Each structure stands twice: as C-alpha cells, then as structure tokens.
Amino acid sequence: MTTPNPTQLAFARLLPRLYRGGQAYVGVEASLSDLSAEQAATRPAGLPHSVAELLAHVNWWLTWMLEVVETGAAAPYPAHASDTWPAATAADWEHLKSEFYRLLARVDTHTSRPDLQSPVNHDETLGELLADFALHTAHHFGQIITVRQLIHAWPPASGGDTW
Structure with missing residues (x-):
C-alpha cells in the first residue's frame, strides 16, 4: 500500500x-441562516439573481457533479448557461435549502475518498x-452574502464578517 504524499x-x-467554509470565509450554514423565504426571493435592483436563484443554480451543478462522481459516466456540459439556472421563488426556499444540505451530505462522502487521483x-x-465545484459553490456563496448585504439581511444572528 502506498502512503499518500504530504x-x-x-x-x-x-x-x-472548501464546501462548508472555515477560517477563510463564512460557512454555508451561516450564509443561509436567518433568511426568510421572502428575503431569499428578493432580487436587488441591478443584480441578476436572488439568493434563492443562486442556491437553485448551485444545487443544479452539485446534482450534475454527483451524477458524474457516483455513476462514473462522463457527462456533457449543458448547451447553454441559462439551462443551469432553474426558476426559484419564495415558495421554493425551504425545499432549496433542504436539497442543498442533502447534496452537501452526499458530497461529504466523496471528499475524503482515498482515490482522489482517479480519473473522472x-x-x-x-x-x-x-475542488472545481467547491470553488464554484464558494463563488456563489460570496454572491449570496452580497445579495444579503444589499437587502439588509446580513449578518445572520450567528455572526459573519461585516467588513
């Protein structure tokens, strides 16, 4: 058995x-906490997406990635970026959050696998x-925080960087 290098x-x-947050940035749980469905569906003037729409997009891509990881089948990228932005409303908010946490739990089972160098x-x-999808998730969670700041719903009660 080979020993992994440092x-x-x-x-x-x-x-x-990278998926959950840590010292470098606010965790995903805090980023989504204390946000009403109405706030989550609010799209600030001049911005293309609400928090709910951003989370729906993250969920779409995590589902795609997990399909690749769990089936081992190569998956084509969508023909258009707009295909990866499902509609999301206040009525969808609780489902979107639940789905995100379910997807994240599935991702967790893969991040500690010993075969991270296996081709997929x-x-x-x-x-x-x-790693690519962790960065994608972090990128959009940064946007979620910005949207929350613009709708005056930041920081959450659990705290968060305010500078």
Missing part, C-alpha cells in the same frame, strides 16, 4: 472545508472535479 494529505483535509469526466481527476 500534498495529497493536505488537499484531502482541505477539500471538505474526461480529463479531470475526482479531486480536481470536487
């Missing part, structure tokens, strides 16, 4: 935190695909 070990330890989906490794 870089692999560090990556394997970091990867789960064309020319990516499992670790690269998971």
Whole structure:
C-alpha cells in the first residue's frame, strides 16, 4: 500500500472545508441562516439573481457533479448557461435549502475518498472535479452574502464578517 504524499494529505483535509467554509470565509450554514423565504426571493435592483436563484443554480451543478462522481459516466456540459439556472421563488426556499444540505451530505462522502487521483469526466481527476465545484459553490456563496448585504439581511444572528 502506498502512503499518500504530504500534498495529497493536505488537499484531502482541505477539500471538505472548501464546501462548508472555515477560517477563510463564512460557512454555508451561516450564509443561509436567518433568511426568510421572502428575503431569499428578493432580487436587488441591478443584480441578476436572488439568493434563492443562486442556491437553485448551485444545487443544479452539485446534482450534475454527483451524477458524474457516483455513476462514473462522463457527462456533457449543458448547451447553454441559462439551462443551469432553474426558476426559484419564495415558495421554493425551504425545499432549496433542504436539497442543498442533502447534496452537501452526499458530497461529504466523496471528499475524503482515498482515490482522489482517479480519473473522472474526461480529463479531470475526482479531486480536481470536487475542488472545481467547491470553488464554484464558494463563488456563489460570496454572491449570496452580497445579495444579503444589499437587502439588509446580513449578518445572520450567528455572526459573519461585516467588513
């Protein structure tokens, strides 16, 4: 049995935190907490998406990624970016949050796998695909925080960076 090198070990330890937050940025749970359905569906003037729409988009891509990871089948990218932005309203908010946490629990089972260097989906490794989607998730959670700031729903009661 080969021993993973220190870089692999560090990556394997970091990867789960990339999805949930940590010292470098506010965690996803805090980012979604204390937000009413009406607030989540509010789209600030001049911005293209509400918090609910951003979360629906994250969920769409996590579902896509997990399909690749769990079936081992390469999946084509959608023909248009707009295909990855499902409609989301205040009525969808609780379902969107529940679905996100279900997807995140599934992702958790893969971030600590010992085969992160295994190839998946064309020319990516499992670790690269998971890292790519962790960054995608973090990117959109940054947008979620910005939308929350613009609708005066930040920080949540549990706290969050305010600078």
